[in-house]
Amino acid sequence: MNASLHFATALLPGGWASDVRIRIQDGLIAEIEPGVAPGDSERHAVALPGLPNLHSHAFQRGMAGLAEVRGHNDDSFWTWREIMYRFVDRLTPGDLAAIASQAYAEMLESGFTRVGEFHYLHHDRDGRPFADPAEMSSAIMGAAEETGIALTHLPVFYAHAGFGGSAPGEGQRRFIHDVDGFAKLLDAARAEAKALPDSVVGIAPHSLRAVTPEELAALAPLANGAPIHIHIAEQAREVEDCLAWSGARPVEWLLDHAPVGPQWCLVHATHMTEAETVAMARSGAVAGLCPITEANLGDGLFPAEAYLAEGGAYGVGSDSNVRIDAIEELRLLEYGQRLARRGRNLLTAPGQSTGGALYGAALAGGAQALGAEAGLRVGAPADIVSLDAAHPSLAARSGDALLDGLIFAAGREGADRVWRRGREVVTDGRHIARDAIAARYRATLAKLLA
Incomplete structure (x- = not known):
């Protein structure tokens, strides 16, 4: 999976950085560039490591x-x-x-x-x-x-x-x-x-x-x-x-x-x-x-x-x-x-x-x-969570105040997208296959609990 994502702010191993472009190649992070314009990259607000x-x-x-x-x-x-x-x-x-x-x-x-x-x-x-x-x-x-x-x-x-x-x-x-x-x-x-x-x-x-x-x-x-x-x-x-x-x-x-x-x-x-x-x-x-x-x-x-x-x-x-x-x-x-x-x-x-x-x-x-790598770093799988900057509990926050707002106020509703190995598997808070997975789960439970 190849992609180029740009985040207004991202939590990197060295701390928070602004205007961060993450280039993904074959599911891995190939390049991280702080302080750059979005260019033709897909734009998002806040990036956290999964x-x-x-x-x-x-x-x-x-x-x-x-x-x-x-x-x-x-x-x-x-x-x-x-x-x-x-x-x-x-x-x-x-x-x-x-x-x-x-x-x-x-x-x-x-x-x-x-x-x-x-x-x-x-x-x-x-x-x-x-x-x-x-x-x-x-x-x-x-x-x-x-x-x-x-x-x-x-x-x-x-x-x-x-x-x-x-x-x-x-x-x-x-x-x-x-x-x-x-x-x-x-x-x-x-x-x-x-x-x-x-x-x-x-x-x-x-x-x-x-x-x-x-x-x-x-x-x-x-x-x-x-x-x-x-x-x-x-x-x-x-x-x-x-x-x-x-x-x-x-x-x-x-x-x-x-x-x-x-x-x-x-x-x-x-x-x-x-x-x-x-x-x-x-x-x-x-x-x-x-x-x-x-x-x-x-x-x-x-x-x-x-x-x-x-x-x-x-x-x-x-x-x-x-x-x-x-x-x-x-x-x-x-x-x-x-x-x-x-x-x-x-x-x-x-x-x-x-x-x-x-x-x-x-x-x-x-x-x-x-036994895995941690954080958004070159060579690691592109496992990224983005936050919804429009959520009221994240408004006007930056740096670790975003995490305080997420954990103690917004909760999971503050996260809007998740990429796993560069593939977007969660959009607007829902897994891309949620409907089919949930239907099969309900049928299984109906049988098991009958």
């Missing part, structure tokens, strides 16, 4: 809102999980593709241009492997191809129901592998992913409760330098169970027993001591934060201030996809901290823009976690 969504379970978009009826006992992640198991029992590869396409179109509309798909739905409905071990991964890749979103695919290793290697439950039958079977899945997924531009295939040990120490040690080399993601310390009960099993808390145990570093993304890490928070930040790993889902499930709040004080990196993800909104993830991340601390502008340095800090951190940390 955000990475570092944690998604695409199929869960289909159950959004289905777990909002109060049970007879206290509701929690664990009661929500039982509803998820019942929903996942029904899905065919075609169903998964339809749901993932809806989720990915909505991600692009909100400003996410790459998704980290933490994918654990591997087998047929009876739990037997498909003839092609990557059958369900192929459905995910088909949705990425249809919508245009960049994909970091993270096949999940899941072997046990709890700490200490306990046998998996019936509701987990579609997830389960041994190490040899998982290696075959990885090989097949990597072969499939070669057809997708800019694709990355990493690995994801599901959680410490789903892998044994021996399995975790065997899995890390299979990543071959690609990203390694793991759920960790999301719920208080998980921490209690880990202490009972090992005498250590989850993040503490992982940092002591695995080669955690910049290749790793620790998803949630909600329940940490001060010592764990400091150690995780200093490890170089990325914290994968999903504020909308963490609020929906009642998980708790990540200790963001203390983590950032130690130089920790983070990105954001849409996780359960109960609501897909890149801007709201950033807003809720800051607002959660404000409610807990009863203060304001907590996730930035004195005198600095909170919106600018949030966007910059999520861009850099998300790209690191997904």
